[in-house]
Amino acid sequence: MDKKANQYEALKSEWNSEDSLEEAIKKVYARAIKSMSHLNHNGAVLMHKYGATSATDVTGFGLIGHAQNLATNQDESVDFIIDKLAVIEGIPEMAKILSHEKKLLSGKAVETSGGLLLTIPSENAGGFCDEYLELNGFSAHVVGKVLAGKRLAKIVDDPEIIEVDL
Numbered sequence: 001m002d003k004k005a006n007q008y009e010a011l012k013s014e015w016n017s018e019d020s021l022e023e024a025i026k027k028v029y030a031r032a033i034k035s036m037s038h039l040n041h042n043g044a045v046l047m048h049k050y051g052a053t054s055a056t057d058v059t060g061f062g063l064i065g066h067a068q069n070l071a072t073n074q075d076e077s078v079d080f081i082i083d084k085l086a087v088i089e090g091i092p093e094m095a096k097i098l099s100h101e102k103k104l105l106s107g108k109a110v111e112t113s114g115g116l117l118l119t120i121p122s123e124n125a126g127g128f129c130d131e132y133l134e135l136n137g138f139s140a141h142v143v144g145k146v147l148a149g150k151r152l153a154k155i156v157d158d159p160e161i162i163e164v165d166l
Contacts, residue, residue, distance in 0.1 A: 011025070011094065011098070014097045015093070015097065028088060031165070032088055035088060035113070035114075040057065042132065043132065043140070046128050046131055046132055047118050047128075050128040051120060051121050051124050053074075053120070053121075054074065055119070056116070057116055058114030058115055058117050060110050062108045063085070063117065063143075064082070064153055066117055067082060067107070067117060068153040070117065071151050077150060077151055078148060078149050078151065079146070079147050079148075079149025079151070079152045080145075080146055081146075081156065082144035083144050083155075083160060084144065085105070085107070085159050085160070085162065086115070086139075086141040086143060086162040086164055087104070087161060087162070087164065088166065089165045090163070091104070092163065095109070107153075107155045117143075122145070125142045129142065138164065138165075139164060141164075
């Protein structure tokens, strides 16, 4: 049995959702496709409006890898402290079943086409998130803070998980 089949069998035997496994996987898949097919145009426009000082798309290096790249390349010596993880609804349960929970919680889960990671002044973040929701129909989230530091990105122990229903 190949790796994908083994993962599917693990899901089948341990899925805790009220939905059937096939329906639950289809929902997560549809949410992922919607997320990946949604262009970052509105995010790019709003990042300028709300004074973003840096930005990256989260892809193959995972959240922590991209946050580390941003922290390393700032003019000031800062740390990125991530205390929330915004993920597609259903992903945490799948990650747990497939023994990928540690990878997800450490920010090392790679994305094919993830969202944007931006640094925006804290006083502007709420306005950005509100307008992003209004324009796109789904939410943006503040996932951490930037503090004076040693150019490191860190995810706190036990970060809050925000499951996003696209």
